[in-house]
Amino acid sequence: MRLYEYQGMELFRKYHIPVAPGFLITNLKELKNKNPNRSKPRGIFNLNWELIMPQQAAGYYTQLRNKKIPQEVVVKAQVLVGKRKKHGLIQRANSENVMEVCKNLFDKKTDYPIKKLWIAQMENILREYYAALTIDRITKKYIFLFSKKGGIDIEELAQKSPRDILTFSFFSLKELLMLFNEKIKLKKSEGGIKKQLRKIIQNMFTLMQQKDCTLVEINPLILNEKQRLIAADAKIIIDDNALYRRDFPQQEEYKTxxxxxxxxxxxxxxxxxxxxxxxxxxxxxxxxxxxxxxxxxxxxxxxxxxxxxxxxxxxxxxxxxxxxxxxxxxxxxxxxxxxxxxxxxxxxxxxxxxxxxxxxxxxxxxxxxxxxxxxxxxxxxxxxxxxxxxxxxxxxxxxxxxxxxxxxxx
Amino acid sequence: MFIDKKTRIIVQGITGTQGSFHTKQMLEYGTNIVAGVTPGKGKSVVEGIPVYNTVKEAVKNHNPEWSVLFVPAAHVKEAAFEALHANLNICIISEHVPVHDAIAIIHLAQQKKKIVLGPNCPGCITVGESKIGIMPNHIFKKGNVAVLSRSGTLTYEIVHHLSNEGIGQSSVIGIGGDPVVGTNFLDILPILEKDERTKAIVLIGEIGGNLEEKTAEYIKKCIKKPVVAYIAY
CATH class of the missing domain: 3.40.50.261 (Succinyl-CoA synthetase domains)
Incomplete structure (x- = not known):
């Protein structure tokens, strides 16, 4: 079962993987009227609104609503298809036009209904990485994938220049960290990043095991101007065979x-x-x-x-x-x-x-x-x-x- | 391959509907089943086969080499660990085993140097000698073609065709349809290349994953016996 981005973001937050502050809306009224500090959760996991949206984001939202900040946001349609940017399902907006951009996305005619939007703070991007954990049929273990060329379609990258993707398979957290130290080579100027990346990957693996994921992917994993690594997207797939022991509600998917x-x-x-x-x-x-x-x-x-x-x-x-x-x-x-x-x-x-x-x-x-x-x-x-x-x-x-x-x- | 007439086999989950039915079928084929295991059902008897509460007891009394698992998916990891800790090779018939459990089972088996077939596999047969798993007895005919497959029922279909055409089989092995299985084409092909009874190989793939591509590369490099492959799409 594939999770929506915002569900992935919630899990990332739970597992201490830094994400850009953001919040979820299911209609335009929510953007107009809702007091974010009191509103009820809309997330599928029924977490508190505060968990979906930390203090920082709540404040940000109020500022945005009051048009006190001119900064930009990213509005992302919550649909389970790839290449959202290409299909115009990810739009930039600011406090002036955010309502209009949201309306356009809700009204957009697609093969699948757009019912939810994730609005995230725009980050100043210095660099984009790709990081993912999944299952490897050949080695019968877990596999870690990393690339310094994040943000683009990883399957395309794998075909065009496979050398830009570093992979290794492992079984345990210990093995993962050992191989990580050995194989991930970053420039001196990126020294502080390796430590952050190590922590993120460790948490990704914990999440993967505890929630029976077959894929945990961050693309892009961005480096902002504060030299902080932040997950700007979340793609998580849960093993259908393990749903009985993980309390995820049935997901609506694009099926007839x-x-x-x-x-x-x-x-x-x-x-x-x-x-x-x-x-x-x-x-x-x-x-x-x-x-x-x-x-x-x-x-x-x-x-x-x-x-x-x-x-x-x-x-x-x-x-x-x-x-x-x-x-x-x-x-x-x-x-x-x-x-x-x-x-x-x-x-x-x-x-x-x-x-x-x-x-x-x-x-x-x-x-x-x-x-x-x-x-x-x-x-x-x-x-x-x-x-x-x-x-x-x-x-x-x-x-x-x-x-x-x-x-x-x- | 893997088993012959003498190979001593136990059945975990022998008292269940599928476990008892297929124990009977395997016995009819000539499989040397020596004991069964179902926790809490010790001292009962299924198809004349003594049942024990634990693998340990069964091993102590009957000294088996393989265990075949007809256990509900949620209990497969525990049952497989029990068998591996008792130094048995295992064949997991059960469907819907969580992939993280499969990885853990396979990892333990590698440490113990034991074979895992499956999960979600129909089992394997050395034609005319012994069968573990759920493949229908009557479709096989003794001969020199080995059949390796990721699919279950499609394997029966193709074996049935081979037999009807007078082409007998040496061994038929279902590796299992799950993303991660203990023994895949790449593990079995080198053994078949050396197997004296096998003169040609039929390979049945499925869509999804890159195992078939890797296998094709391997066959080109290392396998001299003729291989015919089919993937339904």
């Missing part, structure tokens, strides 16, 4: 309504452009089913993975989600290992009895308890196939030939 609902039901579901719905067990198998449908000239309408070892109830949920979208055919592809074919079959039959499925359905089902599963389906008049290629070819044929069904549907 069906995708959101599927996520709540615990299904991996993705909407696609075509007209044949696909349900299977295991992401790899469903991906291969999509490939095969495309190979025979069909177009998949959706990807739905019911996972391993799931039963009739999950199969019914998958059918319910997948068939709510108008489709011309449905392919169910089950290769059961830990899953039991009979349970899946019961789910399909039960759903068919409850709801009248009008479109062609092809079931391919083999593996654990395959005979039992096939018997249940055949009794209910559903044809079962053994071979994935034939099943895919079949569903493409029947769903493209059977024009009458779509007409009736309309």
């Amino acid at each position: 309504i069906l995708e959101q609902e599927a996520a709540i039901q615990g299904l991996a579901y993705v909407e696609l452009d075509g007209d044949i719905a696909v349900i299977g067990n295991g992401a790899g198998l469903v991906m291969a089913s999509l490939d095969t449908i495309s190979h025979f000239g069909g177009k998949p309408a959706s990807f739905c993975d019911i996972g391993g070892g799931t039963g009739a109830d999950v199969m019914e949920k998958a059918l319910d989600i997948s068939l709510r979208k108008r489709v011309k055919g449905l392919l169910i592809n089950i290769f059961a290992g830990i899953t039991h074919c009979d349970q899946i079959a019961e789910g399909i039959v039960h759903y068919k009895k409850r709801k009248n499925i009008k479109i062609p359905v092809v079931v391919r089902m083999i593996g654990t308890f395959e005979e039992k599963g096939k018997a249940i389906l055949e009794q209910a008049g559903i044809q079962v196939m053994n071979n994935m290629e034939k099943a895919a070819e079949n569903i493409v044929q029947v769903s493209t030939n059977d024009k009458s069904i779509t007409r009736k549907g309309k």
Whole structure:
């Protein structure tokens, strides 16, 4: 689960990683009327307003409101997409035009609604660094990434000049600090910075472990004119598998309504452009089913993975989600290992009895308890196939030939 | 690879629905399961296999080499540590294990010089000899092609095709679909290169991460046996 910038900022503050003073607004009225010292928290973590906004920022906000300071602020749309600057989602403003800039951002037409703005004090930037901690598949450890060329897209930098990014993998805090001392080389003029950076990275790792993050990224990590390092952005991803032990509330993400609902039901579901719905067990198998449908000239309408070892109830949920979208055919592809074919079959039959499925359905089902599963389906008049290629070819044929069904549907 | 007919194996989480069902399947395949472990269920018997409260007791009485884990994700770290401290190699079937737990488990295994398969893996099989994990018994056919895969069910699909075409397998290993797994393609390929039963290798990748790219580089440099790879996209 990816966190919004302001949520990341709150966590940084909790873990003593310096951030630029800032505050969150969810509508323009808040900017006009709210007394920042009394207002209730809007943050998702339900921290006190004071925690989101320290004394310093509160004072700053009052000054800004009273138009006593001409200084500039940065207004940043809180959305979970990259390259916000490029898309005009980060704007400079001052006390004169801050209201207008905020209004424009709230009104901005994008694929995703802009519901929150983070307004931060503008820092005088001497230098921009990049610092991140993440997981490394190859070494099976944590990995630290650092660059003196912060502020730009790190993936672009990695392609253009990989030498500008320093990385090392480590397991423990001790190892991290040891390698940090050894590998991070800064000029003499940057001497004081190394100490600050060391503290920041130490705190980033503590945060990463205590909150089960798979990514903690600061880009840019800026050096201001007071020679202080400050996080000017926060990108944090929490391990979905660890959410059960970390009390983060469910995040709204940019998914279609069906995708959101599927996520709540615990299904991996993705909407696609075509007209044949696909349900299977295991992401790899469903991906291969999509490939095969495309190979025979069909177009998949959706990807739905019911996972391993799931039963009739999950199969019914998958059918319910997948068939709510108008489709011309449905392919169910089950290769059961830990899953039991009979349970899946019961789910399909039960759903068919409850709801009248009008479109062609092809079931391919083999593996654990395959005979039992096939018997249940055949009794209910559903044809079962053994071979994935034939099943895919079949569903493409029947769903493209059977024009009458779509007409009736309309 | 990794296991043969004689390899002594215990099952952690043997009394659960999946644990007991797949214990039966593994026994039917010929796997030498010597004991099971479920805390609080000691002295019971599953499929004729004695159950113990701790790995330590099971090890003392049966001297196993591997443990296969059918344990809920939240308890995997504890169970894996218990097995590693008893000097066992482990195969983690469980899905949804937090990645920080996986890293800690793998780190301990490296210190103990033990093998970790998974998490979130279907297990491994030495065809015609022994199977640990959840792959369906009947799809395999003995032969000379090794199958290495990041995916679960797609592995069954491809193995099934190979068998139907008369192409038998030597070993089939599911490394697991999680971002961090104990044993990946790069760890297994050098062993397969030397494995006498294996004449060719099928590799099944997945989208996400750079493991496939690194593996391709490695194969080009170090693997002489023919390799065929597939990534669904």
